[in-house]
Amino acid sequence: MKIQLKSTDNELSYTGMNENGFEQFFSGKKAACSPMETLLMSAAACSSIDLEILLKKMRQSYASIEVEVTGERRQEITPAKFIAIHLHFKITGEVTEKKANKAVQMSLEKMCSVTHSLDPSIEITSSVEIIQN
Amino acid sequence: MKIQLKSTDNELSYTGMNENGFEQFFSGKKAACSPMETLLMSAAACSSIDLEILLKKMRQSYASIEVEVTGERRQEITPAKFIAIHLHFKITGEVTEKKANKAVQMSLEKMCSVTHSLDPSIEITSSVEIIQN
Numbered sequence: 001m002k003i004q005l006k007s008t009d010n011e012l013s014y015t016g017m018n019e020n021g022f023e024q025f026f027s028g029k030k031a032a033c034s035p036m037e038t039l040l041m042s043a044a045a046c047s048s049i050d051l052e053i054l055l056k057k058m059r060q061s062y063a064s065i066e067v068e069v070t071g072e073r074r075q076e077i078t079p080a081k082f083i084a085i086h087l088h089f090k091i092t093g094e095v096t097e098k099k100a101n102k103a104v105q106m107s108l109e110k111m112c113s114v115t116h117s118l119d120p121s122i123e124i125t126s127s128v129e130i131i132q133n
Numbered sequence: 134m135k136i137q138l139k140s141t142d143n144e145l146s147y148t149g150m151n152e153n154g155f156e157q158f159f160s161g162k163k164a165a166c167s168p169m170e171t172l173l174m175s176a177a178a179c180s181s182i183d184l185e186i187l188l189k190k191m192r193q194s195y196a197s198i199e200v201e202v203t204g205e206r207r208q209e210i211t212p213a214k215f216i217a218i219h220l221h222f223k224i225t226g227e228v229t230e231k232k233a234n235k236a237v238q239m240s241l242e243k244m245c246s247v248t249h250s251l252d253p254s255i256e257i258t259s260s261v262e263i264i265q266n
Contacts, residue, residue, distance in 0.1 A: 003170050005177040005200040012182050016174030022166045024157050026178035028185075033155045035179035035247050037136050038171060041149030044138040045159035046168035049145050052161075067138040079249040114168050116212040119252055 036082075040069045044087055046114035050107035055095060058103065062093030063133050084123040085115075092131040100128045169215075173202045177220055179247035183240035188228060191236065195226030196266050217256040218248075225264040233261045 005016045005026075012028030025032040033041070044067040055062050072084040087108075091100050104126050108115055115124055138149045138159075145161030158165040166174070177200040188195050205217040220241075224233050237259050241248055248257055 001170060001173065001204045001206065003166075003173045003177070003202050003204075005174055005181060005202065007181065007185075007198040010185065010195065010197075012185055014178045014181060016166070016171070016178065018166045018170045020163060022158075022160075022164075024166050024171055024174050025155075026174065027155075028178075028182035030153060031155075033136075033149070033151045033157050035175040035182070036250075037134060037151045038149070038157055038175045038178075039247055039250065040134065040136045041138055041157050041159070042168040042171045042175065044136070045147045045149065045161075045171075048138060048140065048147060049161035049168070052140075052143065052145055062143065064143075065140040069136050069138065071134045071136075073134060073246070079244055079246045081246050081249040111212055113206070113212045113214050114172055116214040117169075117172065117252055117255065119250055122250065 036071070036073070040071045040085065043085065043112070043114045043118070044069050047087060047104070047107045047112045048089075050111045051089065051103050054103035054106060055099070058099045060093070060095040060099050062091050062095050064092045066090040081119070082122050084125070087124070087126045088129065089126065090129045090131060092133050094132070095130055097128065097130055100130055104128050169204065169206070173204045173218065176218065176245070176247045176251070177202050180220060180237070180240045180245045181222075183244045184222065184236050187236035187239060188232070191232045193226070193228040193232050195224050195228050197225045199223040214252070215255050217258070220257070220259045221262065222259065223262045223264060225266045227265070228263055230261065230263055233263055237261050
């Protein structure tokens with residue numbers, strides 16, 4: 001897997017591009033998402049992809065998935081790496097709590113390539129909320 | 134640090150949003166960057182931010198920074214997590230090789246919050262190319 005990153009100025013702004021030309025934008029000065037914010041988004045997106053695949057296999061009918069993610073960073077010492085990440089999944093649809101919980105658990109324990117690429121010392125927790133539509 | 138992620142359809146597409154409303158787009162079906170590609174971009178952007186800060190401190194005059202990143206993923210077993218990441222930094226400007234190498238080394242060894250949030254078992258390597266402008 002290959003990606004490219006290019007600075008767009010000399011003031012901490014970057015464009016990332018994948019091999020198909022799709023882009024992401026980054027900033028170290030609050031002019032776009034930060035790299036650490038984007039890392040949290042990547043974890044949530046990777047796990048949500050698993051969740052969709054599993055819910056479909058389980059024949060659960062969902063309308064949408066939202067994830068609220070909080071990341072706690074080490075404060076005192078550089079680097080300010082993550083020490084804890086919580087993912088709160090909000091699934092709208094005709095989904096049983098049992099199956100939703102099982103799908104989230106399967107993703108985070110066995111499937112998700114992003115969260116499994118993170119430092120195992122980071123405490124990753126999750127919660128699930130079902131919203132009937 | 135908080136972010137939100139929302140599905141934009143039922144077909145593995147997502148929008149991530151930070152607290153200031155800046156967005157990133159993700160897809161599990163090649164309709165945008167994938168979460169794993171975006172993880173590589175986050176690592177490159179985080180390290181490049183350090184690099185810019187250090188080059189400025191070192192009074193090195195750079196015009197642009199590009200990073201080519203390759204990520205090797207585990208093939209046989211799920212999850213297909215990263216096992217090796219190489220970052221090739223291309224710095225255009227009046228920058229000495231010694232200072233550029235030192236700055237990249239300082240970022241990857243001591244400063245970069247994203248790479249230090251990754252599994253320490255991932256082999257992270259780097260190379261530096263200076264392009265005189």
